[in-house]
Amino acid sequence: MKAVVLAAGYATRLYPLTENQPKPLLNVGDKPIVEWIVDKIEKVRRVDEIFIVTNHKFYPMFKEWLRGYKTNKKIKIVNDGTLKSDDRLGGIGDLNYVIKEERVEDNVLMIAGDNLFGFSLREFLDYFKEKKSTVLAFKDLKEKEKVANRFGVGVLDEDHKLVNFEEKPKYPSSALAATCCYIFTKKDIKKVAEYAEKSERWDDPGDMIKWLIERSVVHGFVFEEPWFDIGSFEGLEKAGKFYEKKQ
Numbered sequence: 001m002k003a004v005v006l007a008a009g010y011a012t013r014l015y016p017l018t019e020n021q022p023k024p025l026l027n028v029g030d031k032p033i034v035e036w037i038v039d040k041i042e043k044v045r046r047v048d049e050i051f052i053v054t055n056h057k058f059y060p061m062f063k064e065w066l067r068g069y070k071t072n073k074k075i076k077i078v079n080d081g082t083l084k085s086d087d088r089l090g091g092i093g094d095l096n097y098v099i100k101e102e103r104v105e106d107n108v109l110m111i112a113g114d115n116l117f118g119f120s121l122r123e124f125l126d127y128f129k130e131k132k133s134t135v136l137a138f139k140d141l142k143e144k145e146k147v148a149n150r151f152g153v154g155v156l157d158e159d160h161k162l163v164n165f166e167e168k169p170k171y172p173s174s175a176l177a178a179t180c181c182y183i184f185t186k187k188d189i190k191k192v193a194e195y196a197e198k199s200e201r202w203d204d205p206g207d208m209i210k211w212l213i214e215r216s217v218v219h220g221f222v223f224e225e226p227w228f229d230i231g232s233f234e235g236l237e238k239a240g241k242f243y244e245k246k247q
Helices: 033-042 059-067 090-101 121-131 186-198 205-212 233-246
Strands: 002-006 049-054 074-079 108-112 115-117 134-140 152-156 162-167 176-184 218-223 227-229
Touching: 002 033, 002 090, 033 049, 033 108, 033 115, 049 059, 049 090, 059 074, 074 090, 090 108, 090 186, 090 205, 108 121, 115 176, 121 134, 121 176, 121 218, 134 152, 152 218, 162 205, 162 218, 176 186, 176 205, 176 227, 186 205, 227 233
Parallel strands: 002 049, 002 108, 049 074, 134 218
Antiparallel strands: 108 176, 115 227, 134 176, 152 162, 152 176
16 A cells, blocks of 8 residues: 655745745644654555655655655655645545556555544554445534535535535535545546546545546445644644644
């Protein structure tokens, strides 16, 4: 299995903090966001290589970070070649870029580089092995009002198969907030490439998931542990306070 960490965004909502600093390299607690993520991936034995995809502007910073990071796994920083937000490839565009450039023909664990979560990736992988399908992690926020207009929302059947996906709905059908944590099967990785070739909507993985569930089986992994989607100063502050307590 390969892991892909999406870290090529420009985080304009956090300017000026992220104008010259990539969001995944901002410290939360005592270390950068990306380190919390990679530390979790390190515990997954089946992952034999990690690709961190970033843009041309921040590529040197990630290379510098990697030189000081101790790891037992092979990690490669991938430069998607973009220089500004208007040119960004988006989450699915960057995933497809890594698949093509690195000739990935394996199951893929994909995580957004600003996505901090409390659940175990080993449990996530066990669920993937049980379902034998692509899986997407959902945080149960309990109340529909908490997901309205904010997150992608999943609707699952009794077997936790994803039967519908809504992108930031005003009136959500469930309280299951989609996180950018996926495991794609080898078969569906080929479909991701097909989607990227046909669609211009590369920025939001939710658009691809709506497309994918019409062509394949996707299951939802529902977790109760803490989750932080760091897209704002408020989210960054909340994550910082939580992870400071963990030290």
